[in-house]
Amino acid sequence: MLTPPDCLIIGGGLIGMLTARELALAGLQVSLIERGETGRESTWAGGGILSPLYPWRYSNAISDLAKYSQTVYPDLVQALKEETGLDVEWTQSGLLMLGCADIELATQWARQYGAELHLIKGSDVADIAPELSVELSQSEAIWLPKVAQVRNPRFAKALRASIDKLGVSVLTNTAAEKIIIDAGKVTGVKTTSGERLLANKVVLAGGAWSAGLLESVGFELPVEPVRGQMLLYKAQPDTVTRIILNQDRYVIPRRDGRVLVGSTLEYTGFEKQTTNAARIELEAEAQRIVPALAGFPIEAHWAGLRPGSPDGVPFIGAYRDIEGLYLNTGHFRNGVILGPASAAMLASIIVDEPFELSSAGYLY
Numbered sequence: 001m002l003t004p005p006d007c008l009i010i011g012g013g014l015i016g017m018l019t020a021r022e023l024a025l026a027g028l029q030v031s032l033i034e035r036g037e038t039g040r041e042s043t044w045a046g047g048g049i050l051s052p053l054y055p056w057r058y059s060n061a062i063s064d065l066a067k068y069s070q071t072v073y074p075d076l077v078q079a080l081k082e083e084t085g086l087d088v089e090w091t092q093s094g095l096l097m098l099g100c101a102d103i104e105l106a107t108q109w110a111r112q113y114g115a116e117l118h119l120i121k122g123s124d125v126a127d128i129a130p131e132l133s134v135e136l137s138q139s140e141a142i143w144l145p146k147v148a149q150v151r152n153p154r155f156a157k158a159l160r161a162s163i164d165k166l167g168v169s170v171l172t173n174t175a176a177e178k179i180i181i182d183a184g185k186v187t188g189v190k191t192t193s194g195e196r197l198l199a200n201k202v203v204l205a206g207g208a209w210s211a212g213l214l215e216s217v218g219f220e221l222p223v224e225p226v227r228g229q230m231l232l233y234k235a236q237p238d239t240v241t242r243i244i245l246n247q248d249r250y251v252i253p254r255r256d257g258r259v260l261v262g263s264t265l266e267y268t269g270f271e272k273q274t275t276n277a278a279r280i281e282l283e284a285e286a287q288r289i290v291p292a293l294a295g296f297p298i299e300a301h302w303a304g305l306r307p308g309s310p311d312g313v314p315f316i317g318a319y320r321d322i323e324g325l326y327l328n329t330g331h332f333r334n335g336v337i338l339g340p341a342s343a344a345m346l347a348s349i350i351v352d353e354p355f356e357l358s359s360a361g362y363l364y
């Protein structure tokens, strides 16, 4: 019989893989099980903006994690490149936000978090983003020049290659069916093929599906799927030069010229179909922001399920009702930016090391 790992992680999205990487770097034997292939769910579907949209509208719990991650991202992507040879295209495109009514709140937040924020208007808006429509160039805008992005499907690939190299045992096409609990303590996981994988420490990082696994053993967690649809334009480089946000719809320029347009926010359960209505609306909004996009084809349209949580604050830490079970889930709209911080925080809890942020606000 195989020796059980020190820690078994359920879910191979970016949150599960970042957690596996942190724990492996801390010297633990780690296994990870993934129902399908790693990094193919919300992690793949997302936009990769390394900031919450309108960050001042979130609680300090989100801003603290975001700031920590923003600080470590350049080193993380460099380390991944050295470990795996994969470039995740970390790019400081900046984030231009149009028509924000809450400018006072924004400037206060920027002071508190040391974020570079500029209020701009008139020709300065068009100078920063010449691609912007004439109509929208007239509005006042908030400019965060330091905001970066990563190409999230590549990020997931690099994370997978990294954890493989670090010796994490990754079982794909293996779904956890039930968390096994004995006298209030976790002892492992039963898979859908009936196999029992033993472990005294289990991390639940199942994204939008996390609550279902707890429900199956009579416990609960307020995480629910929230669908987001995106479009991808096959444009030429420099058609769009900045991440531009207007009324909750945004365009993200990739280095090869492709432009992502997102995203809807829909409470439609586990339904992952795309809809024609969303396609029409996203297409119209994209072309309202950058009229030149009308000259390029739409290459893809997809939907992903975000792990929605109350106020978007993820659950990180020991689960209150089951000893040995840990949560790292519920990152909602911000898993790519919050992921490195939340993985480092959870790893510090599991290995009992100090961490620079308090985990008190993320417990359940």
Ligand SMILES: Cc1cc2nc3c(=O)[nH]c(=O)nc-3n(C[C@H](O)[C@H](O)[C@H](O)COP(=O)(O)OP(=O)(O)OC[C@H]3O[C@@H](n4cnc5c(N)ncnc54)[C@H](O)[C@@H]3O)c2cc1C
Pocket (backbone or CB within 6 Å): 010, 011, 012, 013, 014, 015, 016, 033, 034, 035, 036, 037, 038, 039, 040, 041, 042, 043, 044, 045, 046, 047, 048, 049, 050, 051, 174, 175, 176, 177, 205, 206, 207, 208, 209, 210, 213, 227, 228, 229, 230, 262, 263, 264, 303, 304, 305, 306, 307, 328, 329, 330, 331, 332, 333, 334, 335, 336, 337, 338
């Ligand atoms: C359209 C859209 C745009 C987004 N844009 C951004 C953005 O710009 N910036 C940002 O920071 N965030 C963004 N996000 C959010 C971000 O993508 C998510 O918060 C993040 O990917 C969550 O990662 P995760 O690992 O928790 O979930 P997932 O990537 O969904 O991974 C969970 C994994 O668990 C597996 N799993 C589930 N149940 C089981 C089981 N029983 N057994 C084994 N495996 C299981 C699933 O198969 C899946 O692979 C966006 C999301 C969407 C949908």
